[in-house]
Amino acid sequence: MIAFILRRLAQSVLVMLVVALISFALFRFVGDPVASLLGQEATAADREALRARLGLDQPVFVQFLDYIGRVVRGEFGISYRLQEPVMDLILQRLPATLELALISGFFAFVFGVALGVYTALNRRGWLSNGIMTLSLIGVSLPTFLIGVLLIWVFAVELQWLPSFGRGETVEIGWWRTGLLTDSGRRALILPAITLGLYQLTLIMRLVRAEMLEVLRTDYIKFARARGLTNRAIHFGHALKNTLVPVITITGLQLGSIIAFAIITETVFQWPGVGAFFINAVRFVDVPVMAAYLMLIALIFVVINLIVDLLYYVVDPRLRVDRGAARH
């Protein structure tokens, strides 16, 4: 088990280093950081001074190490576009994104599992077929289109819900939440659905496929041959075996929710990290792009690590057997 953890950790560190290299290359070789920071009027002397201060006269390898050192401390430099420290800008916007991601993830999981189980157990019903057809459309609908259509129906035509922004938010320490105000909650609905719909379809189809697969196994056949009740078979045996891979895959999806937030935030003008990143790409604001790159990589690597460990805990077959009798 220790070997397993160490190996995964080493892999993670390797990935982070590769991403750091790309970020660093971006930083170092795109445009001229000095010119971007100082503008046109700086003198040659000023430029030299800044160059020395940024360490740009050192060999590349040293600069890279230096970069890593700064990254680990959370210093990502100054945004070209907004002239403020990147880390601060990101931290300001993080709560908005996280709140959106968590709510939509929860929505996607709960409904996804419920619908998945229903359509697996009632394979031939008309409702099941209807749901499956809708889910096919859901997979083909790009997230941004879902958002736009939802806005059209609920904000423009019916005027029930707001079409942009977070509504009123309340500050709790460093966190800024929209859950405590009515307008905040209403502003969350459409974006959460937009963000979560794709995940919901994915989870639903996964649960359904997995459950159908499990229902075909020998141990389910044997359970039926023993006369166990349908409830025991479906929810005691089949569901438990289904959820094991589903939970792990859902965990992996958490990372992509944070990534897809980029799209949703743009559609709804949600003041989160994603929208911030898109602006950075459009204006080639390198420090922000580099920071976002590292952040995303970190999130994915950590999530994968946790999910791997979780799988290990949940599935007893993967645990080390002490004294497994072999006779």
Next chain:
Amino acid sequence: MSEQTEQRPSALRRAWDSDLAYSFRTSPVAVISGVVAVVIILGAVLAPWIAPHNPFDPRTLNLMDGFTPPMQPNAFTGNVYWLGTDNQGRDVFSTILYGARTSLFVGFAAVLFAMVLGISLGLVAGYRGGWVDGLLMRIADVQLTFPSILLALLIFGVARGFIPPAYREIMAIWVLIIAIGLSDWVQYARVVRGATMVEKNKEYIQAARVIGVHPARILLNHILPNVMGPVLVIATIGLALAIIAEATLSFLGVGVPPTQPSLGTLIRIGQGFLFSGEWWILAFPAVTLLALALSVNLLGDWLRDALNPRLR
């Protein structure tokens, strides 16, 4: 003495009777999707000839024609447009045709790139084995943990960063194709690698090596027919994904340049006019994109089921 020679049914007849064609004919979903997809693709390919106007030639535009609702005469000029016009007087029907053209171009090119890249890498990994294979598969695993849209976005963003500002707009479409293609090569590689490993150990490969013929060419000849089925399924679904990826990136403003709008760009423009009531600027590009993505996706699904031996 008369010899009755039985005519072997023509190739067309055989194709019509084949399992695949039968499966297609009897599946209403497949037929409808196929028709829709073909119609849109034809429209896009023939756009320069069949579009009533060229919406991107400024000389043909008349601002007074702007904001005309579908099928209603314009208040000023009296012109009637099937699907209406946008804020600059562009005929929406024409913009859809040209937009689909751009979307499909990027989509097909990206899939082609991904296929070529994936098949080559799969061949190398399968044939060489050892550390090359290990490295490639590890990279593939890591890449798979990221959603492909995000990857495409990151690759595009980073690549654009390295390109000097003057060239950015010209290169945009090619960088986009490469970015989307790069985000999606893994599945092709996996399938081909598996097939290669199976074939590699067979005797005729050893024989080829003895004669001096490069086994890779023989492998290609033998593997490709076997993997064509799964590769086609991956490519079809991959096309739908590529179209969606391009539309998303263009919608976000980090895709095709404004001079060559795709359906995604059109939707972005359309969203801005929702509140002022000119719904048609959004609706028709949206419907077209949806129809395209959905039909290609359904075709891919049908193809996968049709080629799956277990479901026969």
Next chain:
Amino acid sequence: MTQPLLSVRDLVVEFPTRRGTLRALDKVSFDIAEGEVLGMVGESGAGKSITGTAIIGLIEPPGRIAAGEIRLRGERIDNLPEDRLRRIRGKRIGMVFQDPLTSLNPLYTVAEQLVETIRTHLAVSEREARERAIGLLDQVGIPAARRRIDDYPHHFSGGMRQRVVIALALAAEPELVIADEPTTALDVSVQAQIIDVLKDICAQRGAAVLLITHDMGVIAETADRVAVLYAGRVAEIGPVADVVKSAEHPYTRGLMGSIPTLTQTGDRLTQIPGAMPRLDAIPPGCAFNPRCREVMPRCRTERPEPVARGGGRQVACWLHAREGVAHG
């Protein structure tokens, strides 16, 4: 004459496919008396497993029982609604499957699976169910049952797992146990043990056994009577000793001749030329006629019905039909 425990009459099982309907079982009839061990033998695809699955009512749609009757102590069970069938399964008919590795849910302990089965059919407390479970494990020969009952299936070796499976199948005290190739997936050294366990525990409880296998040696050792299946039809039924020593159906004779024994002289095992026909290509008349050394013109056009031959034997072959011209 006492009523047989299980009575199968003219059972037909069909599978509709795109190319037409396949008949996996074509008018199969046999009886199982209380407490007896009936072996069912035949090549792969002859219909043995399907027979077992049909009796316990687990044929997956679109497959279905198209005709015939299955009676358990005189009552029909083939046409029961699902909830009535469920109460029979486990409680009156138990089933043991081939692969012990996949027969047990890997996420639950043996105790949990046993207790669940027991409490589904018997109104007992959790603790009593657990005691019964331990007792069962003892009976099937699991050492240190009290300690090992809380282990997961993957902690047991193949042979031990199959014993657990047998315990599970008998947990609710069924009158008939269907064992579908119970030893095929096990090591040869373990096979004999498992057959013994099965036979003993069923004998102790007076349960009858339908032992389905392609291994004629196991049948010869364990069964009281044997039914030989070919292409979904019964070729021959009879007491084991009789059928082994003096088989009457040419197919059975071929089967017996192909089993190596210690007392055999000569240097070649007999082989039956050709292969069993696929379900969509069964020849008219007797299904065995293309491969039969003693084939007659009648065999190619008319299908032989089973004919009683005395001493509890039945043969479906024109060689032994009363009306027909017997081959000299």
